Amino acid sequence: MQIAVLILFLLLGLPAMAESLDGYLGSDRCTGCHKDSAADWAGSHHAQAWTMPSRETIAGDFSGTAFHHDGMTARFQTGAEGGYYIDVTEKDGSQAEYQVHSVAGIDPLQQYLLEAGPGRLQSFDVAWDTEEGKWFHLYPDQTLPPSDGLHWTGPYKTWNARCAECHATGFRKNYDARRLSYASTQVEMGVGCEACHGPGKDHVAWADAWETTRTPPPANHGFPVDFTDPRQAVEQCATCHSRREANLDGNPVPGTRFHDAYTLALLRPGLYHADGQIQDEVYVYGSFLQSKMHARGVTCLNCHGAHSPDLKAEGNGLCSQCHSPAGNPDFPTLTAADYDSPAHHFHPEGSVGAKCQSCHMPERVYMGNDWRADHSFRIPRPDLSPVTGAPDACTACHGGQDAAWAAAQISAWYPDSRNRGRHYGEVLARGRADGASAAGDLTALAQDTSQPGIVRATALWLLERSNNPLSAARLTDLLRDPDPLVRAAAASLQRLAPLQERGKRLAAVFADPARNVRMAAARAMLGGTENRLPNGTARELQAAMAEWQDAMANRLDFPETHLQLGGVALTMRNMGMAASAFHEVVRLDPQRLDAWVMLARITAATKGRSAAAAVVAEALSANPEDPELLAAQAELEGKPAPQGDSE
Structure with missing residues (x-):
């Protein structure tokens, strides 16, 4: 197999394989x-996740209202024939009128989708606050x-690429990388029954046939998902x-294993705080995987209605379904006790502090007004905040008050608590700061099977960043770990190993049961050769590499x-392919400075300093006054680097 050929196909936009959508009938x-169930579902956020514009679905004020922000003006109005329109005057003076194509969501905000290119829907950044009845940015x-690139017309706001698969049933993106257009389809708008x-x-x-045959139902009544299986239930919710990162085009058929269909984001900086608390919008699953509840077999359906938008109980009653003197026989490891009491929470009854959620599921606001709760159900640890930098x-x-005050209060309330020992957040914080010096603790954390798999995988990712080949040698046993998150991270770590050892260690992983693990092993072999692998293993590597190729081909509308691909081409020492890839990055997102810098370096090496100076000048036109680009320009022109302002 020629890896270079695979990369070339990707750069040219090779169509990706898609799962069949046979057998879908629609919620009707x-x-x-x-x-x-249908009545409960009809009023849910799922049913209204994506709708066509109408009097019943449009919540915003389209009576000629206007919204102004940072030099931009948007006017919302209805047309003579009843359509809904947004007239946008941008800060650069350009003006265009768009008809609202469709509507996203219903509460606490509603967004409007506009067609900004052939089949390409964009999420407009001015949304309607359904709670306060006003427009906001x-x-x-x-x-x-x-x-x-972050403008509402840019690649990060493209509905087809970033959003639609979780707002539709049987969605296919159908992106044509050659024509830079979409021909997206769906079985049904909104999250229907078959989603x-x-x-x-x-x-x-x-x-x-049952009325006449009385035939017993097939397994799961003919559906591919068994919601009585905790793993299947949680993974099906986790798909959205x-x-x-999606490995397939659009919605995988329900029942597809999560680690076949997706690559889960680990506890990385910018997404999660060092102790695993939510930071950016991470949509619950990565948090829930850290919880003891997940480890004990609790599923989303223990708390959330299966079809309605409602929780199973109100207030603290939701938690006291299990956390009470009666306990819950479904979860026998629970300690039966009265948790809904000042003797436990030390706050006045009925106060905000007396709510279980306030301490164990703190919320953050995303998208302006949408509060999301952390689902790791963690015990408050203000004593860790000075170490991890995470909030409490x-x-x-x-x-x-400060974290020291809060830690002292908890210590006074619970002087003999066993919940103030070492925490993985301390190790991950040190690993983020300096993976090399924290390598011993990160290794121990990765090997600690009592810790959540997402935590152990994150420790392996931090070890990979430290670029120490000894870590790869010490942790080969984790290539056989029960958790596919850990196995995939352990496979990626092997890229640090010498090539011959790498092939031996990964030989059994190319046929791992989980697609993500197979792809991670294939990526770890990039820049290597199959010549020294046995024939059977070489074929398995080829198949795994083809799966990775297919996954990448499904995301050719993503700058990232x-x-x-540019990094892969550099690994293969193919400067032409690398330049093509980085050119595509900056075409999609002119603010990606890392791509501009790499493009300038490649141009300098292949075409000379004057050609590289032209690249830097183009980059500066999109990113004026950027210090890194100005320094690069000065270097190419043989001038002293510009100095920053001093006080």
């Missing part, structure tokens, strides 16, 4: 029999001219409620995909 086929602190249960054809065939639930409410 379900509601006739399942009336109660999702990113009020950002200055985003139309030339910015979770899977294609209904077999179930309906059994149900239609997670920060992840106590001082989030008691704003006039081409950035990765």
Whole structure:
């Protein structure tokens, strides 16, 4: 196999394989029999996740209202024939009118989707606050001219690429990288019955025949997902409620293993705090994996209604379904005790501090007004904040106090607590600061099977960043770990090993049961050769590499995909391919300075300093006054580097 050929196909936009959507019938086929579930679902956020514009679905004020932000003006109005329109005057003076194509969400905010290119839907950044009844900008602190990659017309706001698969049933992106256009399709707008249960054809065939045949139902009543299996139940919800990278085009058929369909984001800086608390919008699953509840078999459906938007109980009653003197026989390891009491929470009854969620599920606001709770259900540890730099639930409410005060209070309330020992957040914080000096503790954490898999995988990722080949040698046993997150991270770590050893260690991993692990092993072999592998192993590597190729081909509308392809091409010492990839990055996102810098370096090496200076000048036109680019320009022109302002 020629890896270079695979990369070339990717750069040219090789069509990716897609799963069949055979057997989908649409939610209307379900509601006739399942009336109660359908009634609950009809009022849910799932049902209204993506709708066509109408009087019933549009919440915003389109009566000629205007919104102004940072030199941009948006006017919202209805047309003579009843359509909904947004007239946008950008800060650079350009003006265009867009008809609202469709509507995203219903509460606490609603966004409007506009068609900005052939089949390409963009999420407009001015949204309607359904709680306060007003327009607001999702990113009020950002200055985003139309030339910015983060502008609402840019690649990060493309609905087809970033959002639609979790707002639709049976969605296919169908991106044409050659024509730079979309021909997206879906079985149904909104999250319908089959988005979770899977294609209904077999179930309906059994149900239609039952009156005459009385045939017992097939497994799972003809559906591919068994929601009585905790793993399947949680993974099916996680397909959307997670920060992840898709390996397939659009929605995988429900029941597809999560680690076949997606690559989960680990506890990386910018996404999570060092102790694993949510930081950016990470959509629950990565947090839940850290919880003791997940480890004990609790699923989303123990707390959330299966079809309705409602929780199983109100207030603290939700938690006291299990955390009470009666306990819950489904979870026998629970300590039966009265947790909904001042003797436990030490706050006045009925106060905010007396709510279980306040201490164990602190919230953050995303998208301007949407509060999301951390689902790691952690015990408050303000004593860790000085070490990890993470926030703590106590001082989030008691704003006039500090973490030391909060730690002292908890110590006084629980003087004999066993919950103030070492925490993985301390190790991850040190690993973020200096992976090399923390290598011993990171290694121990990765090997600690009592810790959540996402934590152990993050420790392996930090070890990989430290570039120490000894880590790869010490942790080969983790290539056989039960958790696919750990196995994938252990496979990636092997890229640090000498090539001959790498091939031997990964030989059994190319056929791992989880696609993510196979792809990680294939990526670790980039820049190597198959010549020394046995024939069977070489074929398995080829198959794993093809899976990785297919996953990348599904994301050719992402700037970050081409950035990765550029890095791969550099690994292969193919400067032409690397330059092509970095050119595509800056075409999609002119603010990606890392791509500009690499492009300038490659140009200098292959075409000379004057050609590289032209690249830097182009980069500066999109990023004026950037210090790194100005320094590069000065170096290429043989001038002293510009000095920053001094006080």
